[in-house]
Amino acid sequence: MNQKKLYIDTVGCQMNVNDSERIVTMLQPLGYTQTQRRHEASLILFNTCTVRAGAEECLLQNIANLKNLKRKKPGTLIGVAGCVAQQMGTELLQKYPWVDLVFGTHNLHLVPEMVKDAEQGRRRAETDFLDSSERLDLFPPIEGRKRVSTFVTVMQGCDNFCSYCIVPYVRGREISRRFDEILHEVQGLADQGLREVVLLGQNVNSYGLKGEEQPPFAELVRAVAVVAGIDRVRFVTSHPKDMSDDLIACFTDLPKLCGGLHLPAQAGGNRILKAMNRGYSREHYLETIAKLRQARPGIKITGDMIVGFPGETEAEFEETLSLMEEVRYFDLFSFVYSPRPGTKAAELSDDLAKEVKLARLDRLQKLQAVHSRIHNEAYVGSTQQVLVEGLAKRHGQVSGRCDSGRIVNLAGSPTLIGKLVDVKILEGYANSLLGELL
Numbered sequence: 001m002n003q004k005k006l007y008i009d010t011v012g013c014q015m016n017v018n019d020s021e022r023i024v025t026m027l028q029p030l031g032y033t034q035t036q037r038r039h040e041a042s043l044i045l046f047n048t049c050t051v052r053a054g055a056e057e058c059l060l061q062n063i064a065n066l067k068n069l070k071r072k073k074p075g076t077l078i079g080v081a082g083c084v085a086q087q088m089g090t091e092l093l094q095k096y097p098w099v100d101l102v103f104g105t106h107n108l109h110l111v112p113e114m115v116k117d118a119e120q121g122r123r124r125a126e127t128d129f130l131d132s133s134e135r136l137d138l139f140p141p142i143e144g145r146k147r148v149s150t151f152v153t154v155m156q157g158c159d160n161f162c163s164y165c166i167v168p169y170v171r172g173r174e175i176s177r178r179f180d181e182i183l184h185e186v187q188g189l190a191d192q193g194l195r196e197v198v199l200l201g202q203n204v205n206s207y208g209l210k211g212e213e214q215p216p217f218a219e220l221v222r223a224v225a226v227v228a229g230i231d232r233v234r235f236v237t238s239h240p241k242d243m244s245d246d247l248i249a250c251f252t253d254l255p256k257l258c259g260g261l262h263l264p265a266q267a268g269g270n271r272i273l274k275a276m277n278r279g280y281s282r283e284h285y286l287e288t289i290a291k292l293r294q295a296r297p298g299i300k301i302t303g304d305m306i307v308g309f310p311g312e313t314e315a316e317f318e319e320t321l322s323l324m325e326e327v328r329y330f331d332l333f334s335f336v337y338s339p340r341p342g343t344k345a346a347e348l349s350d351d352l353a354k355e356v357k358l359a360r361l362d363r364l365q366k367l368q369a370v371h372s373r374i375h376n377e378a379y380v381g382s383t384q385q386v387l388v389e390g391l392a393k394r395h396g397q398v399s400g401r402c403d404s405g406r407i408v409n410l411a412g413s414p415t416l417i418g419k420l421v422d423v424k425i426l427e428g429y430a431n432s433l434l435g436e437l438l
């Protein structure tokens with residue numbers, strides 16, 4: 001079989017990262033192996049994100065730039081996957097005649113036949129949404145995962161319709177994957193030697209909430225935590241409104257459940273939270289954080305924050321800063337609000353000047369930098385258990401994560417990869433820690 005090279009450019013959330021791994025697996029029988037060098041690719045795929053306008057514009061520019069490459073190397077196939085593909089569909093084929101295949105978020109299973117068609121010169125766009133029963137049979141395995149830690153998809157889609165967010169429109173309705181299949185996959189990963197699983201979903205903790213076919217998420221976490229060979233369990237991303245007491249209790253009951261949680265608030269004031277349709281108040285959010293800290297003292301909370309939502313006043317922005325002061329996030333992903341056509345918030349009048357929004361983002365990020373540094377410096381002198389995941393960028397060092405998820409680099413040989421080791425923390429930097437093996 002010919003060795004064909006596949007180059008995938010993945011942007012956006014972990015769901016996309018996971019989907020890209022599936023695509024790599026699905027194209028192996030067709031003779032494709034993954035390459036990190038675009039110039040040697042016989043198939044270039046963009047796995048895309050449409051959550052913010054900037055990422056979409058950048059993608060379209062990248063696709064436009066491939067016109068010349070296609071002229072010079074007409075045999076190179078070009079494909080678009082993910083949320084932009086879902087949204088634009090055939091428009092991408094029309095606008096960019098050098099694109100060969102476009103497949104949406106429910107059409108991953110069609111990739112092998114679409115690539116075969118493209119190899120025969122047949123261009124296709126597939127963006128139909130499937131119903132839940134069909135989708136449940138379409139979680140193809142990811143093979144060849146030689147890593148120490150990996151994602152396991154447990155649910156897909158989103159029914160929350162936050163007013164600013166395009167995801168429910170491009171990812172479709174929520175479905176929870178079959179409980180037994182998830183456990184089977186996790187056991188298989190443990191048998192391959194993986195030590196950590198990260199349960200993945202757009203709203204991972206709404207697993208099992210729609211219908212009675214699957215148990216609640218807390219039960220799934222408990223079942224995964226007893227799989228022999230798995231030493232660590234994490235999950236991402238959780239919605240604050242679905243953070244049940246049972247799930248919070250898992251942080252007390254399950255030592256294998258790591259002490260870091262991504263719980264995006266998105267804003268600090270109740271009027272904005274309501275306008276965002278987030279389904280919780282500031283008070284409820286803070287109460288949840290307090291319960292989590294009681295369940296697992298020292299738990300590290302990370303989050304997302306949107307600055308400059310339409311109509312956000314200075315006082316409301318200050319509420320976001322004060323929420324940050326109360327929560328003291330470990331890390332925070334923060335963005336200026338980006339209107340997405342088709343969402344409710346895009347219809348709101350937005351007269352806040354761009355400079356004001358950028359200045360607010362700057363203030364927020366400076367505050368977060370202080371908080372992150374305080375967290376990191378507090379590690380200095382402590383002993384952390386680190387799961388070594390691979391080589392660090394610096395020669396002679398390996399890299400892993402401590403319980404909270406913070407990256408720890410330490411001098412050591414590659415034989416440490418895959419091991420849980422005790423590490424004394426020597427330095428705390430902005431985004432990582434430096435330690436030494438004990």
Ligand code: SF4
Pocket residue numbers: 158159160161162165166167168202203239
């Ligand atoms: S919960 Fe809200 S922000 Fe998250 S994916 Fe769903 S709609 Fe988007």
